[in-house]
Amino acid sequence: MPTPRFLTLDDVAEILNVSWSQAYALVRRKELIAIQIGGRGQWRVENEELERFIAQKYAEARAGTVPAEPAAEEQAEQDDASTSPGGRRRG
Template sequence: MSLRFLTVKDDADDLAILESQVYTLVKKGEVPAIQVGPKRVWQTERTRLEEYIERQYAVGRDAVKRAEPF
């Protein structure tokens, strides 16, 4: 059974980016997150992270259609 919520570290590992970059995505509202527990740890729902990834695939497809460089 997979976990419903992921930590910032989990997100960073899945996306192959730095944790600070995940915090930036959260701050910009690109990856919805909540603060949980007494330490107010940021966590994202697995489904929300997957939605973000799908949106990024759509951005990539659109760029290819317009023949824009990455």
Template sequence: MPLEHIQDVLSISRSQAYALVRTGDLRAIRVGGRGQWRIELTQLEAYIQRAYDTTAAEIATEQTTD
């Protein structure tokens, strides 16, 4: 999937999507002469699952400190 599709799926800006790729949070490859970014669906799904896991852990931590 092109980076633009990721923006739509996650409802984020282009710069936010690019930052996810640059930091390695979302694995991607560059293809073609213009260096277009592409992300496999499995990588997007894995990123989303990690985000859910992180959120659940944060909520659990907040609940134990309240």
């Protein structure tokens, strides 16, 4: 049986190992191109588009252009600010 041309957002979420909401957010931000078929919530992603998206994310990772997560950056800054040179936390 040939591979289907289009994937549902459930399929995309499973392939990327993310939630449906995260897959939908990628579509809403136009990071992942999808088409809407029929009624509300009937999004389809072409296999080639998903592969392009994955390749783009790998290219960004290789180039070091993936932005750091804001929460991780803030925590690191807080840790740096609250640790004295001797390695002890200031109260």
